[in-house]
Structure formats: C-alpha cells, structure tokens
Amino acid sequence: MSGTLWGTDDDAEPTIGRVIARHARIIPDAPALQAPGAGALSYRALNALVLETQGFLNARCLGRGDRIALISTDPAIAAACYLALACSVTVVPLAHTLTRQELDRLLGALGVSAVAVAGTVAGAGNVDGVDLVDAAA
Numbered sequence: 322m323s324g325t326l327w328g329t330d331d332d333a334e335p336t337i338g339r340v341i342a343r344h345a346r347i348i349p350d351a352p353a354l355q356a357p358g359a360g361a362l363s364y365r366a367l368n369a370l371v372l373e374t375q376g377f378l379n380a381r382c383l384g385r386g387d388r389i390a391l392i393s394t395d396p397a398i399a400a401a402c403y404l405a406l407a408c409s410v411t412v413v414p415l416a417h418t419l420t421r422q423e424l425d426r427l428l429g430a431l432g433v434s435a436v437a438v439a440g441t442v443a444g445a446g447n448v449d450g451v452d453l454v455d456a457a458a
Contacts, residue, residue: 336416338408341368354404355396367404374405381435383410390415393439402439410434 344353346369352361362370380383389406390413393399399414406412413422413431426437 335452336408337369337404339407341404343372344368354397354400359395359397362401363397370405371400371408374402375409378406378409383434385410387411387434388413390428390431390433390436392417392419392436393441395439398439402437406437 322417341353341364344351344364348361349365353367354398355361356357377385378389383389388411391399391402391406393402394417403412403414414431419427427433
C-alpha cells in the first residue's frame, strides 16, 4: 500500500476521512462523486465538506459515538452528506417517505442524537426532542 492513493505504510488506519484528505492533496480536482444531472464534486470540495461538517458537529458536541439520521430526497446530496457525516459519526440513512409515526419510532429505537435533513423533506421539524440539523446548509 506504500505510496498509493489509499494510504502509506505510516497510516495506522486508512479511514474514509484520511483517504479523502489524501486524494484532496494528490488529485484535488479529480471527481470524487458524480451523479447524473448533478455534475461532479472534486476531492478538494469533498474534503472541504468533510472538514466543515466536522467543525459543525464538534461545535454541537456531536462526534464519535453519536448516531445521526440522514434524510434526503436527492441521492447526489445524500451521498456527499453521508460521506461527510461518516467521517465523524455513525450515519443512519432513513427514507424520506417515512410517516411521522414511523420516524418517531425509528429515531427512538436507533438511539439517534440528531437528524440531518439534506434538501427539502416534508414535515421536517423537531421530532420528539431530536434535533434536526440541516445537512445542506
């Protein structure tokens, strides 16, 4: 693995965040994510999103050990948000089609600390004391 894009012999653990950061240093303008009709997101931009997301979460005392549900109607936005969140917390992707009752039940059962809403999701608001965090902001 020495000298590859995936890491070096010095990397104790090639995490998603480390791989993204390494790609951002070596091939910053290469596409990291592509989606039909959404264009491409470069490694530089994805790494910036990861760092911004980590700062946002840390400012709210959210991090390793926390579970954040991700709800999105847009697969391209969901993919970028998932990667950015997964570098700091456990991500629980949920369908945007869930009813309020289903969402309430799942959030409690899964021990979710917060909900990241990427895009416009009908009925978004505080759900039984769980904070809603706008992931697209």
